[in-house]
Amino acid sequence: MRQVTDAILQRIDAKRDELIALTQALIQIPTINPPGDAYEACARLMGERLRARGFAVEYVRAVGAPGDSDAYPRVNVVARHEGSGSGPCVHFNGHIDVVEVGSGWTVDPFGGTLQDGKVYGRGSCDMKGGIAASMIACEALIEAGIDLPGAIEISGTVDEESGGFSGVGYLAQRGYFSAPRVQHVIIPEPLGVDRVCLGHRGVWWGEVETFGRIAHGSMPFLGDSAVSHMAAFLHLLETDLQPRLQQRHTAEPVQPEGARVSTLNINGVHGGHPEQRYTTNQAGEPTGDLPAPVVAHSCRAVLDRRFIAEENLDAVKQEIVDMLDELTRVRPGFRYAVRDIMSFVPTATPADAPVVQATARAIARVLGREPSYISSPGTYDQKHIQRTGQLRDCIAYGPGILDLAHQPDEYVGIDELVQSAQVMALAVLDLQSVPTA
Ligand SMILES: [Zn+2]
Numbered sequence: 169m170r171q172v173t174d175a176i177l178q179r180i181d182a183k184r185d186e187l188i189a190l191t192q193a194l195i196q197i198p199t200i201n202p203p204g205d206a207y208e209a210c211a212r213l214m215g216e217r218l219r220a221r222g223f224a225v226e227y228v229r230a231v232g233a234p235g236d237s238d239a240y241p242r243v244n245v246v247a248r249h250e251g252s253g254s255g256p257c258v259h260f261n262g263h264i265d266v267v268e269v270g271s272g273w274t275v276d277p278f279g280g281t282l283q284d285g286k287v288y289g290r291g292s293c294d295m296k297g298g299i300a301a302s303m304i305a306c307e308a309l310i311e312a313g314i315d316l317p318g319a320i321e322i323s324g325t326v327d328e329e330s331g332g333f334s335g336v337g338y339l340a341q342r343g344y345f346s347a348p349r350v351q352h353v354i355i356p357e358p359l360g361v362d363r364v365c366l367g368h369r370g371v372w373w374g375e376v377e378t379f380g381r382i383a384h385g386s387m388p389f390l391g392d393s394a395v396s397h398m399a400a401f402l403h404l405l406e407t408d409l410q411p412r413l414q415q416r417h418t419a420e421p422v423q424p425e426g427a428r429v430s431t432l433n434i435n436g437v438h439g440g441h442p443e444q445r446y447t448t449n450q451a452g453e454p455t456g457d458l459p460a461p462v463v464a465h466s467c468r469a470v471l472d473r474r475f476i477a478e479e480n481l482d483a484v485k486q487e488i489v490d491m492l493d494e495l496t497r498v499r500p501g502f503r504y505a506v507r508d509i510m511s512f513v514p515t516a517t518p519a520d521a522p523v524v525q526a527t528a529r530a531i532a533r534v535l536g537r538e539p540s541y542i543s544s545p546g547t548y549d550q551k552h553i554q555r556t557g558q559l560r561d562c563i564a565y566g567p568g569i570l571d572l573a574h575q576p577d578e579y580v581g582i583d584e585l586v587q588s589a590q591v592m593a594l595a596v597l598d599l600q601s602v603p604t605a
Contacts, residue, residue, distance in 0.1 A: 172314060172604040173533065173594060179308045180590045187304045187585050188287060190217075192280030194264075194296035195289035201265035201329050204240040210264045211245035214303065214324045221307055223247035223322070228342075230334035235327060242334035246323045246344060249310060255318025255600040256351035258523075260306070260592065261549060262299035263328030263335060266291035272576035286579040294573035297580030298356025298566030298588070299324060305592035318600045321350065328549050331510065336549035337556065345557030352523040352561045352599050353553055354592060358568025358580070359542065361587045362535055364527050365564035367516035368544040368551070369422060370475045372484050373509035376401065376492065377468045378439075378502070385461025392501045395439040398467040400499055404491050405432065418476035420516060420543040423570075427545030431474045439467025470509070474545065477514040512551040516543065522599060523561045530594035534587055565591070 180187075197210040208227075215225040230242040251257075269290055275281040277290040287297065299322075306320050323344070325335030336345065343349060359365045378398045383391025413430040422428045441464070444457035475484045485506070492504045517524060519541055531539040544564065553562045567584035597604060 170604055172597070172602065176308060176312060176314075176593050176597070177534070177590050179312055180304060180586060180593060183304050183308060183589075184582065184586055187300055187589060188282060188582060190303060191287050191292065191297050191300040191580065191585060192282070192289075194300055195280040195287070195292055196278055198278045199265050199291070200268055201327060202235075204235055204242065204265065204326065207264060207326050208241055208243040211243045211324050214264075214299070214322070215245040215247060218247040218303065218322060221310060223249045228339060230326070230338040233334035233338050235330065235334050242326045242338070244323065244325045244335055244339060246321065246339065248319055248321045249306070251316045251318040251320075251600070253317035255316070257319040257321060257349060258596045258599050259321040259323065259345070259350045259353045260302035261323045261325060261336060261353060261355050261553075262295055262302065263326070263332070263549060264296070264299070264324045265326050265329050266294070266296075267329050267574050270576060274577055285582050287582065287585075288577060288579045290578060292580045293358045293568035293578050295357050295566060295568070297568055297585050298358060301567055301585050301589040302354070302356050302592055305589040305596070308589070309593055309596060314597070314602060316596070316600055316602060318351075320596060325549065332549045332552055337552040340552045340556035345553045345559055347559065350559065353559060353563075354523065354527065354595065355549060355562070355564040356566030356588065356592070357548055357564040358566055358570050358573055359544070359564050360569065361567055361584045361591065362531055362537060363423075363540050363542050363565075364524055364531070365542050365544055366519065366524065367420075367514065368547045369418075369420075369427070369477070370479070370481065370512055370514040371547055372471075372473045372475065372481060372511040374471045374473065374485065374488065375468055375507045375509055376471065376488070377466060377505045377507070379504070380463060380465045380467070380501070382465040383463040385463060388463050391463030391465075393463050394467040395464040397495075397499065397502050398437065398439055398469060400495055400502070401492065401504075402434065402437070402469065404495065405434065409487070409491065416476060416479065418478055420477050420514070421541055422545055423542040424545070427474070430476050430479060433472040435470040435472045437467070437469045440464030475514070477516060481511055481513055512547050512555070515550055515554045517560055517563055521561050523563050523595070526595045526598035527563060527565050527591065529598055530591040533594055534590045
């Protein structure tokens with residue numbers, strides 16, 4: 169019994185060094201977003217490797233989509249290996265973009281340093297380690313000569329960190345994440361080797377603008393400051409809305425637990441005179457920009473409101489509007505505008521969906537323990553797959569510790585890389601009902 173399963177697990181074990189090398193090679197391409205550096209080089213590294221292993225490879229540039237330009241082309245790669253029959257297609261989708269480096273690193277962010285059983289680098293955890301694991305998993309299945317009745321697909325997509333509109337969003341609009349082409353999707357985001365992520369909270373990005381009346385800054389009583397009006401609104405957010413949000417608990421298994429309520433982040437505030445840099449020399453004389461004395465006639469705040477499955481988007485926006493209307497009543501001269509920037513509703517794949525169950529069984533087989541089911545505080549590309557692709561059978565599962573994402577000295581553990589590749593390979597066999605005895 170279980171000869172096929174054991175053979176695959178051993179084969180992936182034997183590919184440990186290959187998996188490390190592939191993770192390092194992906195990290196060494198600095199695909200920083202924004203602006204979207206080196207996307208094409210990274211897509212081609214994935215695509216040409218998979219082509220050499222029998223995949224049909226397409227490069228799909230999101231021409232005209234947000235962020236795309238000749239200087240920074242949004243190049244996605246989709247690789248497909250046909251099955252021998254009419255079995256379901258299992259698709260692994262990873263985003264190739266990484267966030268900026270930031271400060272505090274003790275290793276080269278793009279070196280792919282190997283140390284103490286970990287591979288370090290920007291994107292190691294989020295999520296080039298996961299991409300490498302999914303590639304090695306699929307390559308092992310093909311090299312083992314197993315008769316797979318369905319197709320396997322691997323995509324490397326851009327711009328997840330900035331909404332995914334030129335990546336998974338663009339492909340989803342063109343049918344790449346819809347039946348009959350694809351039945352199951354696994355996104356190897358760094359949620360941990362023993363956790364299956366079913367979905368995410370919703371998000372509303374909005375901009376609130378307050379208005380004032382411009383006047384000379386030496387006589388502010390002749391004007392009306394939009395910044396002061398904004399301060400009144402921000403005070404209400406802190407003292408009225410935030411406590412209410414803290415009381416709204418979700419039944420979804422969001423991790424970390426602090427995100428099991430509604431949250432609000434004031435992403436940015438800007439009002440009055442355009443942002444400048446003020447510097448002085450040793451004598452205290454100004455050497456940089458110089459301010460002009462004006463009362464602010466406009467102030468804008470960008471809100472990042474994360475909402476739970478028990479709330480709905482209209483109500484989320486309405487409670488902001490209600491607070492602004494209240495200020496209009498009690499505060500002389502208060503005027504405002506609210507604009508939507510973007511929004512996504514919460515998603516949750518049912519726990520009894522095939523891809524969830526197959527991955528759970530694979531985790532139990534590889535790790536010898538039952539998985540936990542979680543939901544993500546932030547959105548990821550699953551939103552496009554469910555909303556545009558209309559595909560419900562989608563999860564996030566992959567190696568790495570989520571808390572390390574976007575941090576200095578980000579790393580992915582090598583044991584986790586190998587284990588997650590094993591889980592992914594067994595999940596494919598299970599979803600395609602390949603006899604393993
Ligand atoms: Zn990610």
